[in-house]
Each structure stands twice: as C-alpha cells, then as structure tokens.
Amino acid sequence: MSLSNLLKIMAIMTCALSTSTWALPQSNPVPGGIVTLKLSDKTELKPEAFYKDKAVMVTAHEGYWHAVVGLGLNTPLGYQEVRVNGKGIAFNVIHKDYPEQHITLKTNKHVDLSEADLKRHKGEKQKANKAFNSFDETQSPDFAFMKPVKGSFSSLFGLKRFFNEKPRNPHSGLDIAAPKGAPILTPSPGKVVLTGNFFFNGNVVYVDHGQGLISMFCHLSEIGVEQGDTLIKGQPLGKVGATGRVTGPHLHWSVSLNNARVDPMLLLP
Ligand SMILES: [Zn+2]
Structure with a gap:
C-alpha cells in the first residue's frame, strides 16, 4: 500500500472515531448549558420538538432520535419540559454558579x-x-x-x-x-x-x-x-x-x- 493511501485510510479512521465520540454535545442541564434527551426509535418518523415555543434540534444518535436543547443563562431552575409531537418530556435544570x-x-x-x-x-x-x-x-x-x-x-x-x-x-x-x-x-x-x-x-x-x-x-x-x-x-x-x-x-x-x-x-x- 502506498503511503498516501495509508494516510487516507488513517484520516478516514480518525474521522469515524471523532464522529462516534462527538455525535452529540456533552449534556449539561444548567443555565447556559445544553441538554440532550433521548426521544424515540429511529425507525419512527423524525419527531418535532419545541422548547418555549421555539423549534429544537432533533438528530439521530445510536439508533434513536435525540432532542438537543440550548438553555439560556436566564433559564429557571427545576422542572422544565420540551414538547415532542405535542407531548411533554421533562428534564431538571440544576444551579451553576458563575463568578x-x-x-x-x-x-x-x-x-x-x-x-x-x-x-x-x-x-x-x-x-x-x-x-x-x-x-x-x-x-x-x-x-x-x-x-x-x-x-x-x-x-x-x-x-x-x-x-x-x-x-x-x-x-x-x-x-x-x-x-x-x-x-x-x-x-x-x-x-x-x-x-x-x-x-x-x-x-x-x-x-x-x-x-x-x-x-x-x-x-x-x-x-x-x-x-x-x-x-x-x-x-x-x-x-x-x-x-x-x-x-x-x-x-x-x-x-x-x-x-x-x-x-x-x-x-x-
Ligand atoms: Zn467576550
């Protein structure tokens, strides 16, 4: 195998590795954080998700649809919900102290x-x-x-x-x-x-x-x-x-x- 082909394969492998590690952002349910919620099996139609009446990202990861929700710095602590196909999915926002x-x-x-x-x-x-x-x-x-x-x-x-x-x-x-x-x-x-x-x-x-x-x-x-x-x-x-x-x-x-x-x-x- 030529060196250039070997390098190409290595680049593809590195890419595949990084995609699997970084398919979703780190879930961190704090004000200023991101929360990822597992929704439904990917065999089902892509669900529609809303948070505070704004469309929310829905993406596939490991065979399931996931909602990826941004939480602003003014997000209230405690119970919050994302509406998915009209149904509420709950998550809990925890405190983070910013200096x-x-x-x-x-x-x-x-x-x-x-x-x-x-x-x-x-x-x-x-x-x-x-x-x-x-x-x-x-x-x-x-x-x-x-x-x-x-x-x-x-x-x-x-x-x-x-x-x-x-x-x-x-x-x-x-x-x-x-x-x-x-x-x-x-x-x-x-x-x-x-x-x-x-x-x-x-x-x-x-x-x-x-x-x-x-x-x-x-x-x-x-x-x-x-x-x-x-x-x-x-x-x-x-x-x-x-x-x-x-x-x-x-x-x-x-x-x-x-x-x-x-x-x-x-x-x-
Ligand atoms: Zn700045």
Missing part, C-alpha cells in the same frame, strides 16, 4: 449609551436576532468543533459582568486572547448568515451550522467572508481584532442553540 468579572473601560461610550448609539444598537440587535433565529433544516450540524483561534481562554462564558462598576449583561460567549491579525478558523461547517460592523461586537460574522446552532465571532479586524458563503471546517473567516466594546484584541465566540446562548466549551474536545 463576577469587573472590567474597566477608558470611556463610558460603551457603558452609558448616547441616544444615537442606543438607536444604532437597537437596529443591530434586530439583525442579530434574525440570525440567531435562523433554522436550516437542510444542514446536519457536526458537533466535533475545533477551537477557532490559537490562544488561551481569557474570559469564560457566563461571568456576571460589571463595566466601570455598572452591572451589565452576563458574558454570553468565550473569549480567546490572540494577537491582532491572527486567523479565525471556522470551527464546524456552516453558512454565513450575517456580517457587519456592530456597536458592541465590532466587526462580526454569524455562521449557521444547521438546525438552530449558530456561531457568532466578534471584534474582528477584518471580515474574510460574505453573507451566503458556505464554509468548511478550518476555513479562515476573518482576523482577530479589537473593534467594538473591548479592552484589547481577542476573539469573542458565542454559540447559540434554539436562540439560547450556551457555553461554547461544551462543543470543544
């Missing part, structure tokens, strides 16, 4: 917004909502994500945030410290559903991985893709920067599932 983080910004521009900035932000929020609500049935998400940029985690998901000592929304993503210009790689295949320059998030790219699983990449120095582009895993989509509300260059990466921001770490090996 506080105090950040000092040089100016209050991004803390107390002017009327013009507030108006701008409201318009951008609508566009972002539309992107977070996209639900592409034709794409099957690949949960074996890779880290989108080389660097250390500088700010974890879920931190209770204070900017210039004023309480603001909790940290809804994961920050990775990297120098300006470092390439950002697509962590899992998807389609670009939105790009732009936003007040808080700076230059942004939104990627739809399928069935309500969306990534948002913020503070870019350069956007390298356009709305409608199909991206393969590992494809560069832009460069790390310091645009928007930042104290220095880094990548802020948010992951959304059924329009709930969840901890991106749950998708990393």
Whole structure:
C-alpha cells in the first residue's frame, strides 16, 4: 500500500472515531448549558420538538432520535419540559454558579449609551436576532468543533459582568486572547448568515451550522467572508481584532442553540 493511501485510510479512521465520540454535545442541564434527551426509535418518523415555543434540534444518535436543547443563562431552575409531537418530556435544570468579572473601560461610550448609539444598537440587535433565529433544516450540524483561534481562554462564558462598576449583561460567549491579525478558523461547517460592523461586537460574522446552532465571532479586524458563503471546517473567516466594546484584541465566540446562548466549551474536545 502506498503511503498516501495509508494516510487516507488513517484520516478516514480518525474521522469515524471523532464522529462516534462527538455525535452529540456533552449534556449539561444548567443555565447556559445544553441538554440532550433521548426521544424515540429511529425507525419512527423524525419527531418535532419545541422548547418555549421555539423549534429544537432533533438528530439521530445510536439508533434513536435525540432532542438537543440550548438553555439560556436566564433559564429557571427545576422542572422544565420540551414538547415532542405535542407531548411533554421533562428534564431538571440544576444551579451553576458563575463568578463576577469587573472590567474597566477608558470611556463610558460603551457603558452609558448616547441616544444615537442606543438607536444604532437597537437596529443591530434586530439583525442579530434574525440570525440567531435562523433554522436550516437542510444542514446536519457536526458537533466535533475545533477551537477557532490559537490562544488561551481569557474570559469564560457566563461571568456576571460589571463595566466601570455598572452591572451589565452576563458574558454570553468565550473569549480567546490572540494577537491582532491572527486567523479565525471556522470551527464546524456552516453558512454565513450575517456580517457587519456592530456597536458592541465590532466587526462580526454569524455562521449557521444547521438546525438552530449558530456561531457568532466578534471584534474582528477584518471580515474574510460574505453573507451566503458556505464554509468548511478550518476555513479562515476573518482576523482577530479589537473593534467594538473591548479592552484589547481577542476573539469573542458565542454559540447559540434554539436562540439560547450556551457555553461554547461544551462543543470543544
Ligand atoms: Zn467576550
């Protein structure tokens, strides 16, 4: 056997191995987590699932349909249910303590917004909502994500945030410290559903991985893709920067599932 054929077979084997290990994300029923629920035998028709009236991802795993549900940071603790073909399936949400983080910004521009900035932000929020609500049935998400940029985690998901000592929304993503210009790689295949320059998030790219699983990449120095582009895993989509509300260059990466921001770490090996 030639070396290239051997390498090809090894690549296929590695791929098969990673697919079986990472067919579903880690189930973690906490606010900001993901819960996976076994539904019915795969011989039956794919069920329809809803959580808080939003369509929920349903995917096949080991011969069964599973619902994969994102739980936002504001999810109440205790009994929750997903409606599956009109029937309730219960799960229990448990407490997770997220620490506080105090950040000092040089100016209050991004803390107390002017009327013009507030108006701008409201318009951008609508566009972002539309992107977070996209639900592409034709794409099957690949949960074996890779880290989108080389660097250390500088700010974890879920931190209770204070900017210039004023309480603001909790940290809804994961920050990775990297120098300006470092390439950002697509962590899992998807389609670009939105790009732009936003007040808080700076230059942004939104990627739809399928069935309500969306990534948002913020503070870019350069956007390298356009709305409608199909991206393969590992494809560069832009460069790390310091645009928007930042104290220095880094990548802020948010992951959304059924329009709930969840901890991106749950998708990393
Ligand atoms: Zn961040």
